[in-house]
Amino acid sequence: MHVNVNMIRFRRFKKMVKDNLAGNFVQEFAMSWDYADELRLKNPRSTIKMAVNRVTPESPPHFKRFYVCFEALKKGPFKGKLLATVGINGNYQMYLVAWAIFEGECIDSWVWFLSLLTADLGMEDDWGYIIISDQQK
DSSP states (O other), X not given: OOOOOOHHHHHHHHHHHHHHHHHHHHHHHHHHHHXXXXXXXXXXXXXXXXXXXXXXXXXXXXXXXXXXXXXXXXXXXXXXXXXXXXXEOTTSXXXXXXXXXXXXXXXXXXXXXXXXXXXXXXXXXXXXXXXXXXXXX
């Protein structure tokens, strides 16, 4: 293609992309407070907690933790199932990617969950993903 990009332009472009991504994270973090408030409003007596870190009292908050325990699940009579997808980073630490509560374990619920997960993670290429169930089947 005969395109020459000098290092100064490359660094400028890289900084612009990083700043743009950081801006998106800041906006999404700000929306997590609204998400927690909406969960509290729609699910009374549920436990929804978010923890943040601040270097100084005046500094902006940095996300630390998010916890949700729905009232319907605390009581126990709810007979639904929970599916969770976790990822593993380079330090072999696990993190939550997606979760769903559904009526019971059957082909329809697995197809529903996996089709949503496949679309969200762009897994259409069938490469680099392992699915493990705890059912030992």
